[in-house]
Amino acid sequence: MNKLGTEATATLQILLAGCLWGLVGPLVKLMEWAGSDAASTSFIRMAMAFAIMGVITLAKFGPSSFKLSRRELIAVIVLGVFCNGVYNLVYSLAIQYAGITVSAVLLNSAPVFTIIASVIIFREGIGPRKVLALLVNIAGCCLAATHGQLDLASLSVLGILCGTASAFTYGMAAIVTRLSGPGTNAYVMSTYSYLFAAITVAVAFRPWESAALFKPEVLGFGFLLALIPTSIAYLVYYKGVLKMRETSKVPVFASVEMIATALLSTAFFGEALNAPTLLGIALVIFSIGLMSLKRKSN
Numbered sequence: 001m002n003k004l005g006t007e008a009t010a011t012l013q014i015l016l017a018g019c020l021w022g023l024v025g026p027l028v029k030l031m032e033w034a035g036s037d038a039a040s041t042s043f044i045r046m047a048m049a050f051a052i053m054g055v056i057t058l059a060k061f062g063p064s065s066f067k068l069s070r071r072e073l074i075a076v077i078v079l080g081v082f083c084n085g086v087y088n089l090v091y092s093l094a095i096q097y098a099g100i101t102v103s104a105v106l107l108n109s110a111p112v113f114t115i116i117a118s119v120i121i122f123r124e125g126i127g128p129r130k131v132l133a134l135l136v137n138i139a140g141c142c143l144a145a146t147h148g149q150l151d152l153a154s155l156s157v158l159g160i161l162c163g164t165a166s167a168f169t170y171g172m173a174a175i176v177t178r179l180s181g182p183g184t185n186a187y188v189m190s191t192y193s194y195l196f197a198a199i200t201v202a203v204a205f206r207p208w209e210s211a212a213l214f215k216p217e218v219l220g221f222g223f224l225l226a227l228i229p230t231s232i233a234y235l236v237y238y239k240g241v242l243k244m245r246e247t248s249k250v251p252v253f254a255s256v257e258m259i260a261t262a263l264l265s266t267a268f269f270g271e272a273l274n275a276p277t278l279l280g281i282a283l284v285i286f287s288i289g290l291m292s293l294k295r296k297s298n
Helices: 003-021 024-033 038-061 070-098 100-107 110-122 128-146 157-179 186-205 216-243 247-254 256-269 275-292
Strands: none
Touching: 003 216, 003 247, 003 256, 024 038, 024 216, 024 256, 038 070, 038 186, 038 216, 070 100, 070 157, 070 186, 100 128, 100 157, 110 128, 110 157, 110 247, 128 247, 128 256, 128 275, 157 216, 157 247, 186 216, 216 247, 247 256, 247 275, 256 275
8 A cells, every 4th residue: 555545544544533533422411411430430441452352352363462562561551551540540630630622622632742752753844834834733622622601710830730631641652653664463453551550540430349340331331431432442552653754744634533522412412512613623624634635745
């Protein structure tokens, strides 16, 4: 496959992952209605995803596939502990101390960290078009996430720090994935990252102390959460990132998650799409199109 075809495939895979991530919000809400808490939800998601991907990887590639190079091992540990485990912890704390809307706004600054790291580590160029796409994307995501209503009264220093940390850990996922090397098996990467993430969440939250962990309804919705917007979505995402030539584009393409979340919330829970939300969706679409444009060759 030529470079243009590979790039197009990578873009479609990242867009698909973003669409699947749109199911996270509705499924988490269903788990909450069934009696789950943040600790139980995070642990069930990571532990079940590890079990699902472990079985699939074993059946598809055999036991020998679980052998990793030193570079790959470091990458999956960082992905699991830092980009999944710590991310869940600090984002939960951000919601607790700063509120949902402020946390969502801070989380949507993740592309800034990805682009800065891409410039420093991969020497990627950053021109006016990419900067404009980034700014438009952040504005659109913030509008779509907050519906144009930002509760400034809930601001706190700890909440802001945790929200910024969640954006940083989320934004580094694409960087760490690419650093693992183009030959990395995405199935194996997913399996190990969920293992280390589950361990991190277990140590931080002690989810076994919650009775919700053993409720059948919680486990049922948790399985769907672990299967569709976690195992399948991240597998497709890792495959896309490993083929993407410009890592700085990844979070902008993945922001289609905001559109999927807004539409699914409207479909399943009857949440209204007000004018700021629709404007945010339009801006996200525009930013994705802008980021997709190819630079003209001299």
